[in-house]
Amino acid sequence: MxxxxxxxxxxxxxxxxxxxxxxxxxxxxxxxxxxxxxxxxxxxxxxxxxxxxxxxxxxxxxxxxxxxxxxxxxxxxxxxxxxxxxxxxxxxxxxxxxxxxxxxxxxxxxxxxxxxxxxxxxxxxxSVPPDPLLSEVVRRLDSGGTVAGAAAAVGLGARQLHRRSLDAFGYGPKTLARVLRLQRALALVREDVPYAEAALRAGCADQAHLAREMRDLAGITLGAYEALANSETAQPSGSRTTA
Structure with missing residues (x-):
């Protein structure tokens, strides 16, 4: 559990x-x-x-x-x-x-x-406090903002943002935006929002776009994810166990 x-x-x-x-x-x-x-x-x-x-x-x-x-x-x-x-x-x-x-x-x-x-x-x-500029980038991307908009808001150029994102997030801001968008969509799916509506509300172009993101980032289909999420022992997708 x-x-x-x-x-x-x-x-x-x-x-x-x-x-x-x-x-x-x-x-x-x-x-x-x-x-x-x-x-x-x-x-x-x-x-x-x-x-x-x-x-x-x-x-x-x-x-x-x-x-x-x-x-x-x-x-x-x-x-x-x-x-x-x-x-x-x-x-x-x-x-x-x-x-x-x-x-x-x-x-x-x-x-x-x-x-x-x-x-x-x-x-x-x-510890040294986290970079406040990167915290703002996360907030903006998690709200559906664009990478360009987030970079402009914190006063960083594209290369600067990419370099600092690698240190802070492990990958570039575009990948972070995709990951956060997928998580927004999955949160809606767990609330029984239809796939097409969840895709649009999360920021995907359509349901097919969300399905591709599931395949690329999650390796499972939306239907398979929903079945797991509804199972008695389901855990949120962020829980990080190890082999």
Whole structure:
């Protein structure tokens, strides 16, 4: 079973997944990055450009902190593009001794999710704040704005925005816009909005356009996604487990 709730860390979400039987749920691109605790391990899920299917769903207990787009690199101390489409051990980023200490602390906690969030909150205090210009870019793109419009609004040229987006999001602003648009459409589909209407309201040209984006970014059809979303063990497309 999957559950999530707002974190005390600005813009983040805390989530848990407990073992359960049922269909395997692919993790779809959402622009986010996650700090994960799983069976005594601490890992980081980088930004995805395509669906990721975990091979241990139903067998491992997870807790996670999902960071809003563009906010995790400052927390982790590594550019997002270095983690694109990857799941890595936290020890590779923060060192083995620190990762083991934190993992043991979370393992011993009564509530691992709350302890993981506490780790994130403490680390965030010591981190450089996320780039406010990139936060505005996310807001504008998530509202359906264009890349050109977002760049003009924050006073960045196309090359500058692309370079800073690689560090913050793991990919360029056009890819981020596609990912956020797909997530808007899927949120509508989960509310039982018809596919054609969901496509238009999310910013796609038509239902065929949304279907192509599903194929390219999610690797499944809209019908298959809706069936998973309606299943008893369904989890939001942003929950980021690892193999």
């Amino acid at each position: 999957y559950e999530e709730w707002p974190s005390r860390l600005d813009g983040a979400v805390v989530w848990t997944r407990t073992p359960s039987a049922g269909a395997v749920h692919p993790v779809l691109p959402d622009g986010c990055m996650d700090l994960l605790w799983a069976a005594g391990r601490l890992l980081v899920a980088g930004p995805d450009t395509h669906a990721f299917t975990p091979d241990d769903e139903g067998s491992v207990r997870y807790a996670g902190v999902r960071f809003a787009p563009g906010t995790a690199p400052a927390f982790l101390g590594v550019p997002a593009h270095e983690l694109r489409d990857r799941r890595v051990e936290l020890a590779d980023l923060w060192g083995g001794a620190e990762a083991r200490r934190l993992a043991e602390r979370i393992d011993d906690a009564v509530d691992p999710a709350a302890e993981l969030e506490a780790v994130a909150l403490a680390r965030a205090v010591e």
